[in-house]
Each structure stands twice: as C-alpha cells, then as structure tokens.
Amino acid sequence: MKLVFSLKIVYTSCGSSVFLEALPLEPARSYHLARKVLFHLRTRLTHISERSSLCGNVLREMACFIASRSERIPMKIAHIAPPWLALPPKDYGGTETMLYHLVEEQVAQGHDVTVLAPGDARTSAQLVSFFPRSLIATGVPWQGHLKAYYHLSKSVEYIKHHDFDVVHTHLSSSADMYLFPLMASLATPHVMTLHSRFPFDRVQSWAGDADEYYMEWASSVPMVVISEQVRAQRTPSLTIVDVVHHGVPMAHYQPTVKLSEPFFVWLGRFTPEKGPHLAIEASKKAGVPLVLAGTVDRHLQESVAYFEQEIQPHLDHEQITYIGPVDMKQKVDVLSRARGLLNPIQWEEPFGMVMIEAMAVGCPVIAFDRGAASEIVAHRKSGFLVEGVNEMVQCIGRINEIDRVAVRAHVEQHFTAHAMTEKYTRVYKKIIASSRGKHAFGRSSSQVAPLALTFVKTNESLLMP
Numbered sequence: 001m002k003l004v005f006s007l008k009i010v011y012t013s014c015g016s017s018v019f020l021e022a023l024p025l026e027p028a029r030s031y032h033l034a035r036k037v038l039f040h041l042r043t044r045l046t047h048i049s050e051r052s053s054l055c056g057n058v059l060r061e062m063a064c065f066i067a068s069r070s071e072r073i074p075m076k077i078a079h080i081a082p083p084w085l086a087l088p089p090k091d092y093g094g095t096e097t098m099l100y101h102l103v104e105e106q107v108a109q110g111h112d113v114t115v116l117a118p119g120d121a122r123t124s125a126q127l128v129s130f131f132p133r134s135l136i137a138t139g140v141p142w143q144g145h146l147k148a149y150y151h152l153s154k155s156v157e158y159i160k161h162h163d164f165d166v167v168h169t170h171l172s173s174s175a176d177m178y179l180f181p182l183m184a185s186l187a188t189p190h191v192m193t194l195h196s197r198f199p200f201d202r203v204q205s206w207a208g209d210a211d212e213y214y215m216e217w218a219s220s221v222p223m224v225v226i227s228e229q230v231r232a233q234r235t236p237s238l239t240i241v242d243v244v245h246h247g248v249p250m251a252h253y254q255p256t257v258k259l260s261e262p263f264f265v266w267l268g269r270f271t272p273e274k275g276p277h278l279a280i281e282a283s284k285k286a287g288v289p290l291v292l293a294g295t296v297d298r299h300l301q302e303s304v305a306y307f308e309q310e311i312q313p314h315l316d317h318e319q320i321t322y323i324g325p326v327d328m329k330q331k332v333d334v335l336s337r338a339r340g341l342l343n344p345i346q347w348e349e350p351f352g353m354v355m356i357e358a359m360a361v362g363c364p365v366i367a368f369d370r371g372a373a374s375e376i377v378a379h380r381k382s383g384f385l386v387e388g389v390n391e392m393v394q395c396i397g398r399i400n401e402i403d404r405v406a407v408r409a410h411v412e413q414h415f416t417a418h419a420m421t422e423k424y425t426r427v428y429k430k431i432i433a434s435s436r437g438k439h440a441f442g443r444s445s446s447q448v449a450p451l452a453l454t455f456v457k458t459n460e461s462l463l464m465p
Contacts, residue, residue, distance in 0.1 A: 091325035227372035247420030253360035275344035362404035
C-alpha cells in the first residue's frame, strides 16, 4: 500500500519550495494519515532529510499541517509516571493523585493517552509497565534509585519507538532528575511538571550539588509549575512556560453528610514541615477534638522519630486521635464530617492538594499563610489564612462563619480536573507549535538505521512505500 500526499512544487530563483496540500479526506483521517508519515520520516528517513531540501520542506509542511488539524483532533499523549507510588495512590501521594485525575479527564475528553507506570496502576488509559508493583509497595526505599532508573529508561525507549504528539513527565523526587539526560535526544515534544522544589540532590538533612550539573539538560526543558508562588521563586535556569493549578473531579468529592461533627482534621504525611504537631497544639488551646490521618514513612528514620517523639505522646483517643492512613473513600468521608481542616505548614509548599480536596466536600481550611496557600484558600470565604498557632486558635472559634456550600463552589470555580486538563491541553499545543521547527528533522542519523527510499517527484504527488 502506498501513501499519497498532494504536493505543489514552486521553483524560484532561490530554489524550490514544497507545500503539502490538504488530502481529500475528512480532517480526522487526513490528520492521522499525515502524522503516520511524519513519524515514519522522523524516525526512519532522517539521513535523507539531512541531504535533501525537498524532504526537509516536506517534513516542515507536514508538521504545520498536523498542527493546524490538532486544534480539532484528539491528541496522543504519553505520561511517564514516577514509579514510587501506585496510580492512584493507596493513601498519600499528591503528585500521583493529580496525575491520576489528569489522565482520567484526558481520556474522558477523548484523547488517546498512554501511561507508563508500574503494573499496580489503575487507569482508563493504556498502561505500559516494566515491573508489576510500585517501588514503595515492594519495600524499596527512596534512596534505592536503580529500579527507578530502569523504569524511566525503558519508558523513554518505548516512547522513541512509538508515535505521540506530546510526552508529559513529572519531577517530584530526586530519582526523577534522571529524566533530563534520558529525554535529551527525544524528538517528540516534551513538557515537565515541577511538583516539588529544588534542590533534589538531598537525602533527609544532607544536600549535595548535583542539581547544578543536571541544569545542562534541565534548562532547555519546557516546565510547568503548579503555583504562581513557585514561578516567583523559580530557579533562574528553568524554562517555565505556564502555571497550572491542580484540580479534582467534583463527582468524586461528594459530601457524605449534611451536618459536620465537632472535630477538626489534619491529613498528610507526618513530617515537621507539614506541621501536625502544631495542629495538635492549636486544637488543645482551642479545646476542640482533632483527628489525625496520614502516613508515617517507615523508610525515613527522621520521620519515624518525629512521629514517636512529637505526635504519639499526645494521642489519647479522646481529644487527639490518630486513625492511620486513609484511602480515597475514607478521606472524602472524614473531610466531609470534619468542621475544618487544619494545615499549619512549615515550608513554602508549592501547592497543597489536601486543601482543595477538603474544600471540594465543603470542609473549610485554616492554613498558615505560606507557600501557595493564598492562591488556594479564599480568606474568610473558603477558610482562613493565619500567621501562627494563636491566630489558628482564634479562627477555629470562627469556623461557623464559613458557608460550606460556598467552600465547595470555590473549588468548582477554580480547581476542577476539567479546568486543569484544559490548561494542560493549551500548554501541549504551545509546546508542539514551538518544537515544530526545532524537531522538523527528527532524531540525528546516528540513532537510526539507514533505509533506502525512492522519491518519485512530480507536480502531482510524492509516493512513499
């Protein structure tokens, strides 16, 4: 079978120019047909394009044609998920929760999505796995990078041999830094979401200087950050193309009760920067019960020591109660029943997924005004922004001033999975358009095996085997 593209060849004093005309097919068929040939040229025929202005012009015109059609055609999207936690996470995992919601919404909107993740992922997209279970679930500590590198390397190799419009990667922990050199030679347009903060070369209290070496590759990668606060404090070498807040599917966050109960809740990972010890202090001063829910990272001795020394002595199962990790259903229920979420963060948190999850079920948030909290919580409308424990205590007493219906409406207006996905779609189109010229010739000829090809040039058509 031969693929036929109508060409118009115009000879000028400066040489010949080649224009690809629209095929006599409906937009979807012509789009996918053109993209197949473009992928074939990029990956198999680069050695010819480097010597042939005709082939080079064909590549560019086909790329333009595809970009013009992509306004109306679903995209082929590949996500490389971090391999540490399942998708969606069993209990805690802000990056994995966001990625799960994004993928599900992209599939719902009709995009062709492939997720490269461990085999315990649950997704409506096509799943490609290189080992059966996520790393933390199998007892691999965060410092054990070898299997993580294997996952990332195999994922990039898979993408190089398949046709995608865009690749979306996620920088959340230090092992994800390997993506920068691994993706450097990839011809497919690529965007990365920065979920945490630099530096990534750190283990507990120790920090190294490897981040600056990785900037050799990282500085050219289009990067999405998850709050304006991160963009304002950005690493100078990064290429930040947009800010996209996380979002949640409102249908999954339906309040389970009409009236809240007397307790407040803290939910997250037990580390000093998350501030559960301050939530306990504020609850005791305000004389209200507090439910703690979340995970203790048993792979990090500092986290275990913190929980045993700063949290456990306060657990009396009356005023201060710890209910352990919670899954999605349990999380929605405890947030629905709580009078409010206490979030006394002790660091410049890039986002704060738990805050929009709480507000999605109508649970007001009282948060320290640090990091991205002011972008998420509408002061006196969906909760309170405070400067310390004493102000948190005061606002605990004012929690009934907040209308829970208005709290949920705040998320519906600003933080839905649909809105997040639409913003990422715009980012993808921007990245594809900007990479059109850069990657018109595909990968270097050293990466592909030579292939004999005969072009038949006429005023009518270009025939390809």
